């Protein structure tokens with residue numbers, strides 16, 4: 001007998017009509033395999049086994065208590081001929097073929113358009129083994145041989161993995177990257193961790209792998225975005241306040257454009273630690289540093305206006321920060337900024353790239369490659385790449401601006417709640433001067 005080269009498929013039979021002709025032992029076995037699939041099972045046979053009768057009573061199958069007759073297969077999705085009468089099985093096969101319905105005639109390969117493999121199930125996994133009809137009992141033994149390896153715990157671990165599919169689909173943008181991550185997960189020993197150390201340990205294990213992949217995807221997206229923006233710009237620049245987000249952005253941008261002009265706004269009120277840190281980074285990284293400063297020296301400013309940061313922080317910021325920064329930005333056509341959505345409610349509404357009106361009158365394209373980065377991703381990137389941190393983070397500061405207007409938060413409130421005693425969250429460089 002020639003063995004066909006079968007094409008294996010897994011049918012979803014839920015609510016689809018499956019007709020089983022026959023009610024004996026073989027038909028019973030088939031019906032019992034079909035019921036858990038949710039198929040609408042119709043049994044056509046003058047008599048049935050007690051098991052089929054019980055399933056009929058419970059409503060799990062419908063029993064038509066008579067012999068098969070032509071037309072019974074109308075509307076069927078799948079047909080099984082399981083009588084002990086070859087002529088009946090042949091008639092069922094011929095009607096099914098005429099209607100193009102897949103049909104299996106038990107133990108009668110020439111009258112089958114499909115055969116049923118030997119099956120091992122664990123959790124959501126189905127392992128189907130077939131000898132192509134050559135030796136079905138050998139297929140059964142092969143199935144039994146692998147059953148121990150793929151036991152119930154293996155199936156539970158598959159359900160566990162399934163819980164991460166949506167997160168991975170959402171955060172890893174390409175099919176190739178998602179596939180690579182899934183191989184990384186299943187090859188990482190996750191099953192053993194689940195089996196030996198339990199679900200919590202397995203969660204930590206898989207969470208670390210997914211986070212790593214998310215970070216890689218985030219960096220790749222940021223680099224692609226920066227490349228695109230730089231390719232369209234003639235005079236790009238970035239601003240930096242020496243906080244960690246800016247340092248991360250600087251590191252990313254310099255991997256593409258090492259000589260990017262870097263604008264630092266010197267208000268005259270910075271912490272000495274900030275200025276020292278700026279000098280160190282500028283020296284060690286060889287920055288093309290551009291200092292933006294007010295036209296008035298600090299002495300002139302205070303002599304003329306007093307301590308404006310105590311009486312009118314909006315005006316002080318406008319004069320010492322916003323206008324100097326925007327004046328220097330007038331010389332550029334692209335402004336790379338490290339603002340992130342999660343920093344303030346206001347920044348949550350920012351777009352990644354858009355035309356921005358400078359307070360000095362001109363327009364510039366502002367691009368924010370880190371806009372959707374959470375703080376933790378900024379920290380992980382910095383740690384991974386050995387990026388130096390402003391020393392004041394270690395003293396409880398979460399956002400670092402001018403010394404008179406910045407307090408440590410020790411992690412309480414949002415990032416910028418230590419600025420201006422919580423009265424304001426923006427100096428105006430990123431949103432324009434508030435009035």
Ligand code: SF4
Nearest residue numbers: 309313316317402405
């Ligand atoms: S942060 Fe304070 S000191 Fe600095 S410019 Fe604004 S108001 Fe003036």
